Amino acid sequence: MIEGQPFFQLDWVLDHLDTLAQRIGEHLLVTVIAVVVGFVISFALALLVRRYPRLYPPILAVSGVLYAIPSIALFVLFIPITGLSLLTAEIALVSYTLVILVRNIVTGLRGVPAEVIEAARGMGYTDGQRLWRIELPIALPIIVAGVRIATVTTIGLVTIATLIGMGGLGYLVVNIGVRQRFPTATITGVVIVVLLSTIVDVGLQAFQRRLTPWAKAREA
Amino acid sequence: MDFLAQVLAWYTDPANWSGNNAIPLRLWQHLSLSVASLGAGLAIALPIGLYIGHTGRGARVAVAFSNIGRAVPSLGWLGIAYPISTGLFQRAGIGFLPAFIGLLALAIPPIVTNTYAGLRDVDPELRESARGMGMRELQLLMRVEVPVALTVILAGIRVSAVAVVATAPLAALVGGGTLGSYILQGLELSDEVRVFAAALMVAVLAVLTELAFAWLQRHAVSPGLAAPEGGTAAEASPIPAV
Numbered sequence: 088m089i090e091g092q093p094f095f096q097l098d099w100v101l102d103h104l105d106t107l108a109q110r111i112g113e114h115l116l117v118t119v120i121a122v123v124v125g126f127v128i129s130f131a132l133a134l135l136v137r138r139y140p141r142l143y144p145p146i147l148a149v150s151g152v153l154y155a156i157p158s159i160a161l162f163v164l165f166i167p168i169t170g171l172s173l174l175t176a177e178i179a180l181v182s183y184t185l186v187i188l189v190r191n192i193v194t195g196l197r198g199v200p201a202e203v204i205e206a207a208r209g210m211g212y213t214d215g216q217r218l219w220r221i222e223l224p225i226a227l228p229i230i231v232a233g234v235r236i237a238t239v240t241t242i243g244l245v246t247i248a249t250l251i252g253m254g255g256l257g258y259l260v261v262n263i264g265v266r267q268r269f270p271t272a273t274i275t276g277v278v279i280v281v282l283l284s285t286i287v288d289v290g291l292q293a294f295q296r297r298l299t300p301w302a303k304a305r306e307a
Numbered sequence: 308m309d310f311l312a313q314v315l316a317w318y319t320d321p322a323n324w325s326g327n328n329a330i331p332l333r334l335w336q337h338l339s340l341s342v343a344s345l346g347a348g349l350a351i352a353l354p355i356g357l358y359i360g361h362t363g364r365g366a367r368v369a370v371a372f373s374n375i376g377r378a379v380p381s382l383g384w385l386g387i388a389y390p391i392s393t394g395l396f397q398r399a400g401i402g403f404l405p406a407f408i409g410l411l412a413l414a415i416p417p418i419v420t421n422t423y424a425g426l427r428d429v430d431p432e433l434r435e436s437a438r439g440m441g442m443r444e445l446q447l448l449m450r451v452e453v454p455v456a457l458t459v460i461l462a463g464i465r466v467s468a469v470a471v472v473a474t475a476p477l478a479a480l481v482g483g484g485t486l487g488s489y490i491l492q493g494l495e496l497s498d499e500v501r502v503f504a505a506a507l508m509v510a511v512l513a514v515l516t517e518l519a520f521a522w523l524q525r526h527a528v529s530p531g532l533a534a535p536e537g538g539t540a541a542e543a544s545p546i547p548a549v
Contacts, residue, residue: 156513159477160507163494166502243381246382265480274390
């Protein structure tokens with residue numbers, strides 16, 4: 088910190104609202120791409136597990152190993168192949184979402200009571216109808232819980248992606264805050280990250296409650 | 308394969324084994340910083356978790372810890388620690404201290420959360436019988452509650468330890484050295500070999516930490532209480548996000 092400079096300067100924040108908006112936009116874009124791609128892959132894997140349960144342990148093992156690699160390492164390990172690009176960042180971010188999402192989707196689907204599945208069969212539902220109309224709605228709270236954890240985790244990880252040139256709120260924390268010794272930017276960046284995580288988390292929870300009004304009684 | 312040969316050459320290059328940017332020095336910085344942060348984190352978090360878990364008082368504190376731990380990114384802890392250490396000590400907050408404070412803050416939440424969750428899940432009947440046998444509160448805590456909750460408590464320490472070792476590279480941003488120095492230097496110089504070689508070491512270090520604590524978990528916990536295969540008991544009682 089530069090001598091005599093106040094810890095936090097509100098003026099700077101107010102003067103840089105457009106920069107902040109731009110960084111928030113970058114941050115959210117990278118996050119959304121990661122969660123959406125991660126969800127599509129995880130959903131496909133979960134359906135595969137639904138049909139071939141024996142695939143579950145190896146899929147969990149592989150995604151678990153990916154999850155165990157430190158984020159800073161995973162962000163840079165692919166640079167020799169994909170360079171300093173959005174793709175490099177997304178490979179790491181998507182990898183981290185897999186273990187959370189696959190586990191929650193599979194757990195959700197497996198939590199559907201056997202009687203319910205039996206009843207659906209008895210009523211003449213085909214396999215596809217049963218999946219979309221019976222199993223997924225019942226599994227939805229657990230699936231959304233997974234999406235919430237994955238999204239909040241990703242929002243945090245994207246701050247580190249600034250090291251490989253992804254901008255975002257990490258840019259405020261590192262490039263302005265730490266490298267130029269300007270704590271105001273660091274604090275602003277961290278506060279916005281925490282706010283974003285909270286808003287997204289609460290928003291997804293509200294969304295899930297709306298979609299599954301019947302689950303309310305059990306939750307309480 | 309040419310690239311991997313270069314990485315191998317980097318590891319064996321004598322220039323990387325001496326001076327103030329040597330591999331042993333960076334490794335030492337990495338490990339000493341991690342051990343110090345985790346040790347201090349344990350000293351702070353364990354008593355808090357034990358108190359909350361044993362008395363049941365301040366459960367909200369445990370939930371708050373867990374939520375804060377989840378919401379603030381690892382980089383955020385270091386970023387915040389940086390101006391705090393400068394503000395506190397009125398000097399250029401470069402080096403060990405800001406990194407230490409940041410990693411310490413990162414280490415605390417999982418330990419508090421798991422210690423609390425582990426104690427909370429101890430069967431009330433066990434407590435009742437221990438009290439009936441005339442155990443005092445401290446005896447009850449140390450001889451009954453902690454042994455029963457040990458798997459979950461150690462799982463929390465394991466999460467913290469891995470997070471600290473994995474985040475320590477960011478200390479390089481605030482002048483704390485560590486293996487992260489190579490990553491930052493490499494990114495600056497577009498030296499992909501150096502970046503990759505360092506990232507590989509960080510990854511191996513994190514995996515070794517994970518394995519070491521998994522081993523500890525298996526051997527420290529009473530055989531009668533050990534979690535079935537895989538030891539995922541920590542996930543059995545998650546504190547809901549609020």
